[in-house]
Amino acid sequence: MNFQYYKTLMDKSKETLFALIEEIVPNILEPELALFLEEVSLKKLKQENKSPLDDSFIEINFQNENDADISNLKKDQLKKIYEIFISKEKNDKNAIKWRFFKFLKTQKDIPIRSVHVRADTKKDDFIDYILETKDNQYIFTNCNYILDKEYYFNAGEKLAKFSKEIEQIPNKVIFSTYKTYRDIPIDDKFVIRGKDIEQELWVEWNELEKPFNGEDLLIILVNNEKEMEVAGFNFSSIQNLLDYIYKYSNGGQIAIYKQQGFFSESYDGKSQIELIWKGIMLKNKFK
Incomplete structure (x- = not known):
């Protein structure tokens, strides 16, 4: 069961929405929030964080960004965050784009140096992200509600055009989609320009x-000490949760409990606490 849709919430107060959004992990970053809400501060962000690859993109480095202050957000802004990240009832291009960004902050398969995010989300803009890796590769990412054959077959021409515009050939293309x-x-x-480009399909599920x-409520113990408590709505699978624990803990003996x-x-306040996963997580110490 996912979290309730906004329209079915009995308590839609600003205080309730704020309390739930505070449970989102990892924390929302300052530039992420500005781009997501299309704030006034976006103009300053476009000037200071402009991508060297393309003027319509913003460059974000996860390690160098501060967490966003959500305490002064208006109720309609909190509602937007709730519908995309908590209830996940919004599944358009914009919603997929920002849930994909949230995923990038915890995944460990791509060694990301920086993320180049398209500042605006428009239906006709094909590339939404350029992922720059630590081994100097570039991954173009398209986010969309549904990927069908016609859309996919038209992608080659759009990729070639975008690649020519920014004078950069991608090493890989990711299609991130809801369906x-x-x-x-x-x-x-x-x-593209005589080079075979690898493709990956990432379907939200x-x-x-x-x-x-x-x-x-998920309670994580590391070496028999409580290390973190997180809300279940942050994770679409047990593997997604384990990836988060891997990134934000020092590893060791892991036990995950849920308070239903x-x-x-x-x-x-009376629900039982139940063990749902137990194991040893070894982290690679070698660079």
């Missing part, structure tokens, strides 16, 4: 068999 058809020929490589839901329905409006 897709089974017959997308993702293994057929695009060719929820693990039906995951041992927790959005309204549960902790964030639900009917919670009476």
Whole structure:
């Protein structure tokens, strides 16, 4: 069960929304919030963080950015954050774009040096992110509600055009989408200026068999000491949760407990705490 849609919440007060949004992990970053809400501060951000690859992109380095202050947000701004990151009831291009950004902050498969984010989200803009890796590779990313054959077959021409505009050939292209058809020929490589380009398809999904839901409190013990408490709505699968723990803990003996329905409006403070995962997490100390 995911968290309730905004329209079904009994308590839609600003205070309740703020309390839930404070539970989002990792924390929302300052430039992320400015881009997401299209704030007045975005103009300053475009000047100071302008990407050297393209003027319409903002460069963000996760290690160098401060957490955003959400204490002064208006109720409609909190509502927007709730609908995209907590209830996940919004699934348009913009929603997929920002949930993908949230995922990038915890994933460990791509050695990211910096993320170049398109400042505006428009339906006709094909590339939403340029991921610059520590081994000097570039990954172009397209975010969309649904990936069908027609959209995919038109992608090659759009990729070639964008690559020419920024004078950079990608090493890989990621299609991040909410839905897709089974017959997308993702293994057929695009060719840009004589170079074969690898493609990946990332479909947003929820693990039906995951041992927790959005309204549960997840309690993580590391070496028998409580290290963190996080809300279930932050994670779409147990693997997603384990990736987060891997990144934000020092590893060791890990135990994950859930307190069922902790964030639900009917919670009476009496739910049992149940062990849902236990194991040893070894972190690679070698560079």
